[in-house]
Amino acid sequence: MSALQSLQGLAKNASAAATLADIGLPTPRLEGWKYLSLRTLENTEFAAPQARAAITALGEYDVPGFQAARLVWVNGQFQPKLSDSVDGVFVSESPTDWDRVPVNRDGFCAANAAAGNLIQFSIAPGLSLPLHCLFLSVAEDAPVAAQPRIQWKIAANAQVTLLEQHAGGAGNLVNSVQSFDLARDAGVTRYKLMSAKGDYNTAQTRADVDANARFENHVLDLGGKLHRDEIQVALNAEHAFTRLNGLSCVNGREVSDSHTRIEHRVPNTTSAQHYRGIADGRGKSVFNGVVVIEKDAQKSATEQKNANLLLSDKAEINPKPELQIHADDVTASHGSTVGNLDPAQLFYLRQRGIGLAEARALLTFAFAEQIAEALPSEALARAVEKRLATVLPAVEVIGDVIE
């Protein structure tokens, strides 16, 4: 059975299932999917998750120094018993679907809607708290389709730091859809830490940002079989702000496919993006960043930076910045580079006695570090640096640098 057929078989929502049958899974013929080969995924039959496995030792997923209430999903199913309950965070398992990510956006969105796992978290006004959302992918009898669908309702002036961690990686499909609704003066700082290397992970995130609110997202993808991350942010009222940062390191045959879309819909809105990719081996890294500044969105500002490091002849980088500016009084900048290590920097370090291999390792780490050191959370920055030491060459060099 193909992946598509199996996903249809899992559907609980008939109309979404019909959409899925109609449009099928994405193919490279679609512009937004052209660099992604889904062949192995397509030939995998995914079962419904039972999530019966006894889960213990959740503490091993903690990030040292990051203290937060824990919310746990196992194979896409929310686990109230494994999760902390927090004052001011309200959980609803049968909310009305906002449908801000249209069901027919692509086959994965349709499959997610069809699976019917919708859950809503509402954060009370003025509340300020960190949350650790742990998405565990565990092995079952056969690969399963884990399809969390989450609505985040962030009330006025609430401030949420959200660590979304994907761990386990048992060869499942983890296909998530999340919507964030930020009321005025609210703030979200989200870290998406990918450490489930064996999964197919596809994610669709949508954020609607009201006046003077802030949606900040940091994707930290240090490699995996197939990671697709798509984010759309709508800046809907004045002084709304978004920052989208990302780091991807791929090696072997790993794939990291990042797509962002920011819509400046009204005047005085601001966005900033900084994505960095490192591709080694036969790895493939994609960054497609769309910024739209609508006609009425005067005095808006956007900045997009994208830098890529190509470490092997067989690796592949596909950067695609895309600015669509329909207003005339805006500040917009963007830059995208693909290159090897800088020979001038290498020579400088070698002239100080640092050997070539060490200098290369150091500069590769330094390239990634520019995203890591900019993380607002010191604890996350340290955790990412430690992980970098395990995926980049010459661990011992990096170990010394981050001490």
Place this chain on the structure above:
Amino acid sequence: MLEITNLHARVGDKPILKGINLSVGAGEVHAIMGPNGSGKSTLSSVLAGHGDYEVTDGSIIYQGQDLLDLEPEERARAGVFLSFQYPVEVPGVKNIYLLKSALNAKRAHMGLDEINPVEFLKLVREKLTLMKMDESFLHRNINQGFSGGEKKRNEILQMQLLEPTLALLDETDSGLDVDALRIVGDGINHLRAPERSFVMVTHYQRLLDHVKPDRVHVLADGQIKASGDFSLAMQLEKEGYEGLLQNA
């Protein structure tokens, strides 16, 4: 210490050095002066082993070994230090890491253990004071966001710490105001020793007022056209390169 014989070097197809002969004894300070494009900076780059330059003829013997056989890092560990004309910014790597790695690379070459952290910090603080730099420089990324003067001071700071046997100073005075020039000059003088030699590449006499050379050479069109003592620099200041080269 350093014996350069008939050195020819080029960038791509373009010959830059066309037969340099230069002998630098231990403890000596030599100034290489010359107009823009004469090959001054090329000479220091070639000595340090920069990959953009190809040596087509001649030899460089440093302490009895053929320098051209050594990789840049091997030359550095053997005591060759280049103070860059344009110190390179390295975002993402802290200055302190560079200082420590560089020092330990040299110590390893000398058969010594890594320096212990307490001793290292004490040593670095001492050098920082000398260069009138505060400790925050240690935790900033290498040269990133440094002013021109700060970059040059950072070069001399590294030189202080590494205590090279042969120091190559490439236009170290350029972009320095009067105060910074004095600090840099003092930093160089502080290191003068019977076993240590300096080759200072410079366009102007400014630095030479602070660091008095034993020998002055005038480089033009890839060759040394005139050599003399400090009075040659003074003559150059008066007559300019054109005047002096016509008379030479």
